[in-house]
Amino acid sequence: MVFRDPPDGFAILIDITQYHAVGGNSRFWRTLMAEYLTIIGGGLAGSEAAWQAAQRGVAVRLFEMRPGRHTPAHVSDQLAELVCSNSLGSVLIDRAPGLLKEEMRRLGSLIIEMAESEGVRVPAGGALAVDRERFAEGVTARLVAHPNIKIVREEVRDVPSDGATIIATGPLTSDALAQSIAALTGEDHLYFYDALAPIVEADSIDMSKAYRASRYDRGESEEGDYINCPLTEAEYERFVDALLAAERVVPREFEALDKADSYFEGCLPIEVIASRGREALAYGPMRPVGLRNPHTGKRPYAVVQLRQDNVAGSLYNLVGFQTSLKWGAQQAVLSLIPGLEEAEWLRMGQMHRNTFINSPSLLHPTMQFRARDDLFFAGQIVGAEGYAGNAATGLLAGINAARLLAGQPAITLPPTTMLGALCHYVTHAEPKSFQPMKANFGILPPLEPPVRNKRERYTAYSERALADLAPFLAMLTPQPEAAL
Ligand SMILES: Cc1cc2nc3c(=O)[nH]c(=O)nc-3n(C[C@H](O)[C@H](O)[C@H](O)COP(=O)(O)OP(=O)(O)OC[C@H]3O[C@@H](n4cnc5c(N)ncnc54)[C@H](O)[C@@H]3O)c2cc1C
Structure with a gap:
């Protein structure tokens, strides 16, 4: 019986009976293995x-x-x-x-x-x-x-x-x-949940509403590294209402253990953040600080930031927007974000298991x-x-x-x-x-x-x-x- 598959060029087949015969812990076998x-x-x-x-x-x-x-x-x-x-x-x-x-x-x-x-x-x-x-x-x-x-x-x-x-x-x-x-x-096993953020095609973002900027102009490129979708207070309220009402994915049986309500704290789904308080997103992933809107000259009430996802610059992900909403509901809610009304989604957010x-x-x-x-x-x-x-x-x-x-x-x-x-x-x-x-x-x-x-x-x-x-x-x- 071959005990282990040796690396190429190391053509020794180890027989399990010999292994035991000389004592599995012997120096010889330990060195060989x-x-x-x-x-x-x-x-x-x-x-x-x-x-x-x-x-x-x-x-x-x-x-x-x-x-x-x-x-x-x-x-x-x-x-x-x-x-x-x-x-x-x-x-x-x-x-x-x-x-x-x-x-x-x-x-x-x-x-x-x-x-x-x-x-x-x-x-x-x-x-x-x-x-x-x-x-x-x-x-x-x-x-x-x-x-x-x-x-x-x-x-x-x-x-x-x-x-x-x-x-x-x-x-x-x-x-x-x-x-x-x-x-x-x-x-x-220990399981709990984490969630993926959606990815959008850059060409489908409406740049007459969105704008490029890095927070406090700290980016590498002059025009700003991020694409930002600004929201007024009314738009933010409408977004939060829709988010809280949207249908979530029901956990699969194998995932529904005692840790079902636990997430990475730094990777919380947006609907979980929103359920902690109506302003929680505006102070979290949608915080507008350092992101003045050049279209209006004002700081928006809230902002969704999108970060470049590939070198070609054709894909952007929604920063901090991990979500476990059902895909249809997700598209409906995300289309309420100014600039993303007609967005082409390359990947929707998803739930996943963590072991x-x-x-x-x-x-x-x-x-x-x-x-x-x-x-x-x-x-x-x-x-x-x-x-x-x-x-x-x-x-x-x-x-x-x-x-x-x-x-x-x-x-x-x-x-x-x-x-x-x-x-x-x-x-x-x-x-x-x-x-x-x-x-x-x-x-x-x-x-x-x-x-x-x-x-x-x-x-x-x-x-x-x-x-x-x-x-x-x-x-x-x-x-x-x-x-x-
Ligand atoms: C959906 C999802 C989203 C995440 N988002 C983020 C994020 O945004 N930022 C972040 O920092 N972290 C994120 N994480 C956590 C992320 O998984 C880790 O940061 C990182 O990928 C873990 O590295 P790893 O090498 O431990 O595991 P992985 O990168 O997952 O690598 C494990 C590898 O083992 C392989 N494998 C599994 N079982 C076997 C087996 N029995 N035999 C042989 N191969 C096997 C898998 O195919 C996989 O390639 C996310 C995780 C998931 C699942």
Whole structure:
């Protein structure tokens, strides 16, 4: 019986009887099996993990179930597909997401390198937004071309019982594997909802009502990076009335668990925000500050912002407009937005499931499973939120899996760094009330002495983080020859 499928050029068939005969834990077998790393899931975390391990000389088997088996959200067969927003968040170094990206950049992140590359990045003010197709194609091409990586297009249905493994199957982990994970962790699946924002064709936006501008003119292009649809107070009231009355999607049975009312707080559907108070949207995703309307010379009562979604500039997404309304109802409500009356919708908003494990009771901040040091988890499934945060936990898991295979101790990054803080949070939060967390300054240890001014405090957090990361950089930087 073949125990494992060895990497190409490593033609050894391992017989399970021999494995037991010499003792499964013997150094010989451990060394033999440690020849390569299995990564399950070719999303943001799995792709980054594969790159990091491969760059350190590890032979990687990256399992991705698409295109043979699809998730309810992915639409392509590319690795690292961005399923909703095309923005990876702020790049400003004194903002938490910007600090995280700077740390990733210094640690040699493939995801950040690709997102920042020419022909992939699209203008988005102080944010790092990408043409989602070019981004995913670029990551896929780099992984396919890497001599240490073999990509296997197969669903993994069971957690491998041994051998270095990273599970990075994301919020839409296939049912079979989710069951296997639940059996391993001894806990039930945890589900709750998230929602996708709609995408519109740029040509169908009525620019005699909409206008281009960046908030407070802080964009990269002179004309303004965003398209803005302004609403008067009467138009806003009419929109909120229609939104609250519109028909929502009824959750499917498998999703209707005890967390059915929970969403990522930073990704709330607009109808949920509106139900919290009539003005909630005007102070949330529809806030008009810094967006004077050139058609009237006045600040509108509320604004819907649209962000460029592809390099060609032919697609725009409605910023912060995730929604779970039924598609017909959605079109009717969105057509009340001035400028979008005749809009051509490329994609409507959607509900989706989120699966994550109870990391505080299961994982070390190295991303290792507590009960098995050669098993790692990374990405959304550990409860890290946000594209960059998911990729970043993959980055650490990839580095630590490579270190494990090289006989080196796994690294715990200082909690004063943004990545260290994120890993610390998801592995040390209160298990009973654990919810996913994104990069934010609130999870960093306080500054000593405290800094009262907010801007100065954020700058101090960033300076401390990068100073504390510095000693790790030399140790964690792969040697060029290892990648070959
Ligand atoms: C609909 C939707 C909208 C979202 N919107 C946003 C957003 O706007 N911004 C944001 O920051 N985050 C958003 N998220 C969260 C988002 O999923 C993560 O930020 C990010 O994609 C997670 O990265 P990941 O690598 O953990 O998982 P993914 O990127 O989902 O990658 C997991 C991969 O594993 C594969 N897979 C699953 N099961 C198996 C298996 N058994 N065997 C082999 N392969 C398997 C999947 O096909 C997938 O390619 C959204 C999630 C969903 C589902």
